[in-house]
Amino acid sequence: MTQDDLIIADPKMRAEGVDVFYGEKQAIKDVSIDVGTDLVTAFIGPSGCGKSTFLRSLNRMNDTVASARVTGRIELDGEDIYAPSMDVVQLRARVGMVFQKPNPFPKSIYDNVAYGSRIHGLAANKADLDVIVERALTRAGLWDEVKDRLNESGTALSGGQQQRLCIARAIAVDPEVILMDEPCSALDPIATAKIEELIHELRGKYAIVIVTHNMQQAARVSQRTAFFHLGTLVEYGKTTDIFTNPKQERTKDYITGRYG
Numbered sequence: 001m002t003q004d005d006l007i008i009a010d011p012k013m014r015a016e017g018v019d020v021f022y023g024e025k026q027a028i029k030d031v032s033i034d035v036g037t038d039l040v041t042a043f044i045g046p047s048g049c050g051k052s053t054f055l056r057s058l059n060r061m062n063d064t065v066a067s068a069r070v071t072g073r074i075e076l077d078g079e080d081i082y083a084p085s086m087d088v089v090q091l092r093a094r095v096g097m098v099f100q101k102p103n104p105f106p107k108s109i110y111d112n113v114a115y116g117s118r119i120h121g122l123a124a125n126k127a128d129l130d131v132i133v134e135r136a137l138t139r140a141g142l143w144d145e146v147k148d149r150l151n152e153s154g155t156a157l158s159g160g161q162q163q164r165l166c167i168a169r170a171i172a173v174d175p176e177v178i179l180m181d182e183p184c185s186a187l188d189p190i191a192t193a194k195i196e197e198l199i200h201e202l203r204g205k206y207a208i209v210i211v212t213h214n215m216q217q218a219a220r221v222s223q224r225t226a227f228f229h230l231g232t233l234v235e236y237g238k239t240t241d242i243f244t245n246p247k248q249e250r251t252k253d254y255i256t257g258r259y260g
């Protein structure tokens with residue numbers, strides 16, 4: 001691998017010298033990383049190493065935690081997302097998020113997907129909204145399963161379907177980046193396989209960042225992998241290199257199962 005392989009010419013997101021604190025406790029230490037537009041980037045590392053904390057700093061979800069403080073710089077298309085002028089609601093539409101546990105709203109399938117478009121005024125009329133909802137559900141691989149029951153509650157779907165509904169909800173507002181925080185950890189192997197397939201299909205349409213505990217999953221779905229340990233970014237590179245030829249001892253120990 002040469003250094004050139006890792007250069008992301010036009011990163012979708014760029015973090016520079018990012019620290020995250022919860023009160024006095026530092027959870028992320030001086031992390032710098034570029035996220036590519038056409039790539040799936042996996043964050044791996046042992047429990048408590050800060051993967052979720054760093055992921056959540058990429059769309060300012062940490063703002064919702066009173067004790068959390070983020071320093072350093074995080075850019076989306078070159079723009080500082082922590083600048084006072086940044087509209088956080090817009091930011092979270094541009095950088096969508098899918099959580100560990102599927103969390104559909106207690107609303108109909110249709111309304112779950114239409115929700116963001118309504119808030120952001122993306123549809124001029126009902127016909128427009130219908131198109132947005134169908135497109136998002138199709139992209140999320142769920143349309144055929146739900147097209148005849150759009151008025152049923154989203155919470156009545158299976159866990160895997162609920163997670164695809166949450167992905168559809170994120171997609172519906174046309175995000176540029178989708179952050180996924182262990183999106184399969186509550187799902188069975190078949191539902192997990194479907195989400196992984198979906199990630200393949202969505203690649204290139206959105207920059208995707210996925211936190212996963214499952215190294216096989218990181219190897220299957222991502223092109224770039226970042227290994228975190230004790231709040232630091234130990235190694236970042238092409239997924240194939242991280243898994244077959246890691247440079248750092250700590251990465252090697254983790255991927256060979258010596259700790260985790």
Ligand SMILES: Nc1ncnc2c1ncn2[C@@H]1O[C@H](COP(=O)(O)OP(=O)(O)OP(=O)(O)O)[C@@H](O)[C@H]1O
Nearest residue numbers: 022027045046047048049050051052053054065067
């Ligand atoms: N809301 C919070 N308040 C205080 N400390 C927190 C909070 N959230 C996380 N932490 C701490 O920050 C550190 C990093 O946690 P984080 O959840 O980001 O790690 P992680 O790598 O995603 O872990 P896991 O894989 O277990 O989800 C941990 O020490 C954790 O206890």
